[in-house]
Amino acid sequence: MNPEHLKKITRRHFFGRTACGIGSVALSSLFDPKLFAQEKPPHFAPKAKRIIYLFMAGAPSQLDLFDFKPKLVQYDGQPVPQDVIQGERFAFIKGTPTLLGSPHEFARHGQSGAEISVLLPHLASIADDVSFVRSLHTTQFNHAPGQIYMNTGHQVIGRPSAGAWLTYGLGTENKDLPGFVVLLSGTSQPDGGKSCWGSGFLPTVYQGVEFRSQGDPVLFLSNPKGVAPETRRRSLDLLNDLNRAHLEDVGDPEIATRIASYEMAYRMQSSVPELTDITSEPQAIHEMYGTEPGKPSFANNCLLARRLVERGVRFVQLYHRGWDTHGASNNEDIVNKLASLCRETDRAAAALVKDLKQRGLLKSTIVMWGGEFGRTPMNENRSGSKFLGRDHHPRAFTMWLAGGGIQPGVTVGKTDDIGYNIAEEPVSVHDLHATILHLMGIDHTKLTYRFQGRDFRLTDVGGEVVKKLVA
């Protein structure tokens, strides 16, 4: 009995009818929630096929990295004008804070002349390959809802993440691997927890699968002690044999799917360790990324991300937690801590872009880097702390993107003289999502799923494609 054939004739379960949410589009015809999501056609010819999202959880300081404000340096230590912060609610700042000029130098790089902080020398070396959005804004000023908003387009947990939506819409190019993989590094998991890569009300087959840096890369991938690969093979042979006999008795095609999924699990037992083992990479690559095999790091994850997209994984998301530089202590200020975070991440992130480019993969892969919100132009000065730091700032922050149909070397948007408000070309989180979906060949208004009586979208009821970003 051919399981592939059976799968086609039986898409049972909820999808048979509820997929009509996406109905008017070609996408629905090939839906199959079983196994890992199968490849499906986009709405129109895509510029990008894969995404690597470097999520800098904790919110990096845009004013010390990308959005240089000479005026802040000039008026450093002066109280912020009252009318600017009238009625504003901050996470920690109390009273009238003072302006804080960046303690770090900036310089212009590449033909695009992008202004980048000295803390990011490797990013500076690829200035002409990347584009900056300096006018991103969000509605949230606390980490967990901020990260959830950035990932799902809504601040309350429960909606599908962008990766889940994309896997739902497009499936994966490699049917032996999940379409959406998550890699973690930094001080801890992101504040939003696993909801950041959850599938919300979409089937769980679309959720991000965490590849862990210690122990089994995928949970329960290894056989228990005493169970050799040969033993596992024999037990699967017996299992499949019994399942097949039962399939003949009861005729439920779902059994054929189960046999196929156990076989795929067996294949993953060898393909995933092969994929996550970076020792086979040449020395030059290790030097480029700054990777040390066996030592979990953001750099290792960047290299893994390349290996994943090479194998057709649709959406790879890296989280690096630790950018929450309030200045309440020595360990989280914008002088020392920010510099050390940049050392941990800059080289590998730039290496990833260069490496994808030299392999011809950058054209079809979007690399994006950013956090859940920005940081204030004012010194937070928590309880009179003398460490320099900035509070959470949802009104304006910066993200960079490269590859996958992104117009290289452009800067979208502009903030005011002190970087408090957006002056030109605001980009909302929904706009960003709409743009990403557009590059992947999806009309964001048509990627819908019916739940609790209405159609839901990643972009909720908003979202405009940012034309300037599209090559």
Added chain:
Amino acid sequence: MLLEALPHESLPRGGPGRDPYGNFFLSEFHAEVVGNGRAEPVLLLEPKADDGRINERKFKQLWTVDASRDEQRMARRIVFPAEPFGASGDVLRIRIVQRSEFGGQGLGHFRLSVTNAAEPARVAGISPKLRPLLEVPEASRTEDQRRSLAEFYRRIAPSLEPARERLREARKEMDGLGITSTLIIREAASFERPSATIRIRGVFTSKGETVHAGTPAVLGPLAETDMPNRLGLARWLVSPENPLTARVTINRIWEQYFGTGIVETSGDFGSQGHPPSHPELLDWLATEFIARKWSLKEMHRLIVTSATYRQSSAATPALVERDPYNRLLARGPRFRVEAEMIRDLALAASGLLSPKIGGPSVFPYQPEGIWDMPFSDDKWVESTGEDRYRRGLYTFVRRTAPYPSMLTFDAPSREFCTVRRVRTNTPLQALTTLNDPAFFEAAQALARRILAEGGPDDRSRAIQGFRLTVSRPPKPGELDRILGGLEKERAWFAAHPGDAKELGGAETAAWTMISNVLLNLDETLTKE
């Protein structure tokens, strides 16, 4: 030994440390006594600091001081009590080690002193804020200063020790009573109608209009004689004019038995939901429910004893072709059971299951690192004893880090109210039931159970194992396959004693692998 860190005007921001903020980090403190040409280390006891933080875990430094606030720029003391040491004329040698991540964070100005006074650590009990007060002559202390000192003294005064002891005892006794406090909601008597503010698009900072309790207009109002409170709502729910409560409830029960409700969109009976597949049946069941005085038990009995439910779930290709989703119910239901039950099945078949009902949630085996959350030191501490083997529904749920094997089997993370779960079939599920230590432990227990209770020979044991997992005896073909598999396992483990040893000996190992297969049969995981 007393180490005092002192402010000094030559230091950054007045000290006492050398870092740009005036802080310092002290990592190690060693002392040795040199006499008769021999050096002996002095055994130091737990150090005590008057205010600086001793914090080994987070910063890996023994002592840090936060002098970033001006009012805290004062002398700090740290006392190192020691076991009695040395003799008169010996030399005391002290070594201070200072390490920090960024360098340049050493002590700026300090003083060392030694005393043979008893309980020197009590010196450190006096905080740097109180110390200056002691230097103020008693007569010229202000009322506040006097009160602060008296308050502090009451905590250490020897004459009050019996009273403090009584207090400690009483507190301990109270904790021992195990009184749990439970929050309850009670409607406050008020002349104003209770109200709530709409938060626009769920954003808590953006307020919309104020609304009052009531029922959705489309579903009809409360009775004129009822108040808009809980009693009024209860009466409205079961009033004869409201057909929805019984329909929706019955549909959910039906869904649990058949995998799909008569109304497929069980969470949505509105205009966006699906129409019922059998409208007359739904209405009949709903009216029966009311006629039988809302007895859920009677409705369960009615459904499970029906001819429809008792049909075989076997399907012919023609039937699959005509009705792939079995909406017309020409065959019995067949679907993979829910996440919690996947666990319950394995525990029940293996005999591990604890039948205990109720009580707080439990913490069965979970892989390391799932609960590594920011701003939280919460740890998943595995339950012991029978709490390791409780039913799946007692497993502790944390929305931001759900129990992984349940999530894999489509248990929602409970972020949204989910009436109907989707059902997927993925390789991650296969890996879970094959390899998750919680499931493999069940396979090992099932093997032991088969060997202990399964009768005299392989045949009877295989039949026992099959019955325990799928609730029917195996067909001849199935039995032959299992026995054939068992022989192969025996041969392997006889030739691989290392593997056999890991699994409790060759015979147990062979049956463990057979049990692992039985627990992973499609039929085991499926209700049919």
